[in-house]
Amino acid sequence: MQSLTLHVGAVNTITSPYRLVDAALNRPYDVQLTASGAAPVIWSVAPIFQQLPAGLTLEAGGRITGAPTTIGFFNFVVRAVDATGQTAYKTLSINVRSPLQITTASALDEGTLFDFYFFCLAHLAVISFATWSVSGGGGSRMAAVAAITGSQIRDRRRVASRCSCT
Numbered sequence: 001m002q003s004l005t006l007h008v009g010a011v012n013t014i015t016s017p018y019r020l021v022d023a024a025l026n027r028p029y030d031v032q033l034t035a036s037g038a039a040p041v042i043w044s045v046a047p048i049f050q051q052l053p054a055g056l057t058l059e060a061g062g063r064i065t066g067a068p069t070t071i072g073f074f075n076f077v078v079r080a081v082d083a084t085g086q087t088a089y090k091t092l093s094i095n096v097r098s099p100l101q102i103t104t105a106s107a108l109d110e111g112t113l114f115d116f117y118f119f120c121l122a123h124l125a126v127i128s129f130a131t132w133s134v135s136g137g138g139g140s141r142m143a144a145v146a147a148i149t150g151s152q153i154r155d156r157r158r159v160a161s162r163c164s165c166t
Contacts, residue, residue, distance in 0.1 A: 009038060009084065010036055010037065010038070011036070011037075011086065012035055012036060012037030012038070012041070012080060012081075012082040012084075012086035012087070012088045013035060013036045013037070013088055014033065014034070014035045014078065014080050014088045014089070014090035015034045015035060015036055016033045016034050016035075016090070016092060018090075018091065018092060018093060019092075019093050019094075019095070020064070020092055020093065020094050021094075022094070022095045022096070022097055023053070023056070023068045023094055023095070023096045023097070024068075024096070024097060024098070024099035024100070025068060025069070025070075025071055025096055025097065025098055025099055026055075026067050026068070026069060026099070027067055027068075027099050028065075028066075028067055029056060029064065029065065029066060029067060029068060029094075030063065030064070030065050031063070031064045031065075032062055032063050033058075033062040033063070033064065033078065033080070033092075034062070035062070035080040035082065035088060037080060037081075037082025037083070037084070037086055037088065038082045038083040038084050038086075039082070039083060040061075040082075040083055041062060041080050041081065041082045041083075042060050042080070042081045042082075043058055043059070043060055043061065043062040043078060043079070043080050044058065044060070044078070044079050045058050045076055045077070045078055045079070046076075046077035046078065046079045046089060049076060049077035049091075050074065050075055050076045050077075051076060052064065052074065052076050052094070053068040053069075053070055053072070053074045053094055053096050054068065054069045054070045055067050055068045055069035055070070056068050056094070058078065062080070064094075068094075068096040070096060071096050071097065071098060072095075072096055073093060073094075073095045073096075074093060074094050074095075074096065075091055075092070075093045076091070076092060076093075076094075077089055077090065077091050077092075078090055078092055
């Protein structure tokens with residue numbers, strides 16, 4: 001008679017979503033992949049499939065880092081081997097886009113105390129929308145269509161509003 005040992009545990013599964021966070025051309029990218037296997041999990045790109053976008057690398061710890069150098073939609077297969085030797089494969093994708101560029105002049109028109117203010121902002125990007133926010137200035141609010149509106153309610157000093165896209 002022979003004695004065997006049976007280990008029961010969780011199945012190693014790659015839990016990262018199929019579509020990873022979009023990347024911007026020539027901009028830093030850093031995403032951590034996740035799996036349910038026993039730690040440590042060792043990651044690699046499956047060798048017979050498409051590779052990561054140029055400029056990105058997959059670290060053994062599961063981080064995809066770098067700055068992509070080519071625009072496009074990229075599919076690739078990753079492999080995760082956990083501490084028990086279980087191997088999991090999954091197809092992932094990254095969409096590399098042109099970075100957002102704000103094309104509005106850096107200086108906005110001055111506002112007058114207690115007067116209505118309106119100024120349109122513009123951007124260039126492959127995406128069709130952007131979310132804008134005001135990071136300074138009193139009494140201003142911003143509409144989703146990229147316009148600054150409101151009344152200046154501070155003293156007679158010039159109140160500058162800086163805007164950013166996310």
